[in-house]
Amino acid sequence: MAPTSALSGADGQIRAAGVQGLFHADSRALSQARLLVDDAEPEAIGHAHAGPGRTRFVSLARGLGDRVPDPTVRIDRVREIGPYGMAESVEIASTASMTVHTTVTIELGCDFAPIEVVKSGGAAEPAAAQAGADGELRWSAGAVQVVVTGKEAQAEAGSPGGGVSRLRWEVTLEPRSSVTLRWRAEVDDRAAVVVAPTGEAEWSMAEVTADDRRLTRLLRQSLDDLRSLRLAEAGAPGDTFLGAGVPWFLTLFGRDSLWAARMLLPLGTGLAAGTLRVLARRQGVRLDPGSGEAPGKIMHELRRHEFAVEGNGLLLPAAYYGTIDATPLWISLLHDAWRWGMPDGEVAALLPNLEAALGWLGDHADADRDGFIEYIDTSARGLANQGWKDSGDAVRFHDGTRAAPPIALAEVQGYAYRAALDAAALLGAFGRPGAARWHDYAGAMAERFRARFWVDGPHGRFPALALDRDKRPVDSLTSNIGHLLGTGLLSAGESAAVAGLLASPAMAAGFGLRTMSSEDGGFSPLSYHCGSIWPHDTAIVIAGLAREGFGAQAATLAEGLLAAGEAFQYRLPELFSGDAQSVVGRAMPYPAACRPQAWSAAAAVAIAHAAVGFHPDVPGGRVVVRPLEGAPLGAVSMRGLRVAGSEVTASVDAHGRSEVIGLPEGMVVDKPVAAGHTGR
Incomplete structure (x- = not known):
């Protein structure tokens, strides 16, 4: 959600390469956000948009759970972008017959690279993180500050000079159970123009x-x-x-x-x-x-x-x-x-x-x-x-x-x-x-x-x-x-x-x-x-x-x-x-x-x-209706058109006949295209 956006692979991983990252108002806030399960990337199987600024990434932890052909440990990573930054919930669900123990890690990096540098294939020097209490990591550069918080996570700041920072959870899953891990990145940008x-x-x-x-x-x-x-x-x-x-x-x-x-x-x-x-x-x-x-x-x-x-x-x-x-x-x-x-x-x-x-x-x-x-x-x-x-x-x-x-x-x-x-x-x-x-x-x-x-x-x-x-x-x-x-x-x-x-x-x-x-x-x-x-x-x-x-x-x-x-x-x-x-x-x-x-x-x-083909002239008190002749796109109806504050519905049927409902009082249909067109 503007002014924030995220670019990742189709698997949801934000890798420290190319143009991937969490961006906020012309600057890259996170250059890496990589999910690991027992230090390995899970196997991605698909993703789907889930509404404005929201995407679900689905993957499998093949090395965990029962040793059977069907996967028994699934990971749903739901990412939500907001004006503040980004939040993720990571749901790990097991259908295994045994108890599963695993370590889940989010590897993080920040470089504050300007958008034009990223677009031209460049990068900036990695910024140093500071670890705080309660699973917190913090990066700062001038008027911009990025704070990552992992609920119930252990936070580990990377070594000076750009070492990878981490959030880490130790997870135990009883048979046929699930757990949800949550973390978020918030950007405070006092110099943003939008x-x-x-x-x-x-x-x-x-x-x-x-x-x-x-x-x-x-x-x-x-x-x-x-x-x-x-x-x-x-x-x-x-x-x-x-x-x-x-x-x-x-x-x-x-x-x-x-x-x-x-x-x-x-x-x-x-x-x-x-x-x-x-x-x-x-x-x-x-x-x-x-x-x-x-x-x-x-x-x-x-x-x-x-x-x-x-x-x-x-x-x-x-x-x-x-x-x-x-x-x-x-x-x-x-x-x-x-x-x-x-x-x-x-x-x-x-x-x-x-x-x-x-x-x-x-x-x-x-x-x-x-x-x-x-x-x-x-x-x-x-x-x-x-x-x-x-x-x-x-x-x-x-x-x-x-x-x-x-x-x-x-x-x-x-x-x-x-x-x-x-x-x-x-x-x-x-x-x-x-x-x-x-x-x-x-x-x-x-x-x-x-x-x-x-x-x-x-x-x-x-x-x-x-x-x-x-x-x-x-x-x-x-x-x-x-x-x-x-x-x-x-x-x-x-x-x-x-x-x-x-x-x-x-x-x-x-x-x-x-x-x-x-x-x-x-x-x-x-x-x-x-x-x-x-x-x-x-x-x-x-x-x-x-x-x-x-x-x-x-x-x-x-x-x-x-x-x-x-x-x-x-x-x-x-x-x-x-x-x-x-x-x-x-x-x-x-x-x-x-x-x-x-x-x-x-x-x-x-x-x-x-x-x-609905064209109003509110000052003139009229509307011209001229749908595509012969209805080449078939029947179409638009409900929720707004004319001077009124909600209007305009339709054309499969034979090209048009209808307008809900015009503001005093407005009339001026020039219907063909006989049979109506306006109310």
């Missing part, structure tokens, strides 16, 4: 019933995972946002936190409101090339200290603003939350921040004044690419060569277009000046985009990934253009062309939407951003396809994600391989992907929401 929020989750635990049971299972697991990713700033525990992902990005990320909150709007506006306020408090106020800060700009990433990655020259300040898209996404989240029923008072309080964000969009986002939003890292130590595909090789031409910055990404122009219209709607509704200016801005952006971005490919015309330094279209076919759907930037014919290409075998032969076409020179199914599949990316495109009426294409991508969900026990990772289903048969993992990941988990909500 903490566990107060109160319960800000969204409803919606219930989905569906003909395709995979959707039900995926949503249930995803909602559990999202609860475990809730975070707040240390100084404002009442405003919740979602940490991006476990373990590398369990902190505030502007783009990630905004997209996750936007996908969860059908379940309530509380998370969106908290996310908006947290980012508004850290909105840029000055020009600083080193951090990427600019007046009105929404930040990218928050850490407790500089984030340095060895080997690639990356050195990010603790508060880093190197993102080109978080600011327009912040504007659109404020608008969408207002449409879903965020109280007018909360919206009005953020209008000064909206106007500051528009100031960045108008004055700083387009450095060369060509009418497009572009980025370049002038610090030489920040992110070279600053869209959601932010790896160094993410922006490539069709032949595989890399584009040179400044770079204007296709989807960012769509975000800016949509943000301008959303801002105009908010300004007009709340009596603030400037709406006409941003309507004009959007119209001009659409004209420029149509003139400069469209290119010809072997399967027809499509928007380029980006414009490079020389204003040349970067002519690879990528998932980025799917983010344009639903923004309004494209005409009906242009949307149809994009939808067709995104559902083509080159893009959608895997378990969702590939980030790059298999026909492009830079494609690799295990490239981070040039051929892999990202669930959130696919979900954004599914939502856009659904809004524009391309139900068959949306269903193709949704089916891919549901199949991937099966492969990953319904906990979708940050990304996975873009191999074709015909080649691998099941989704293959990407090494070191975060899991759970906030926007990947939120993708389940986006799929269910697209299926029922």
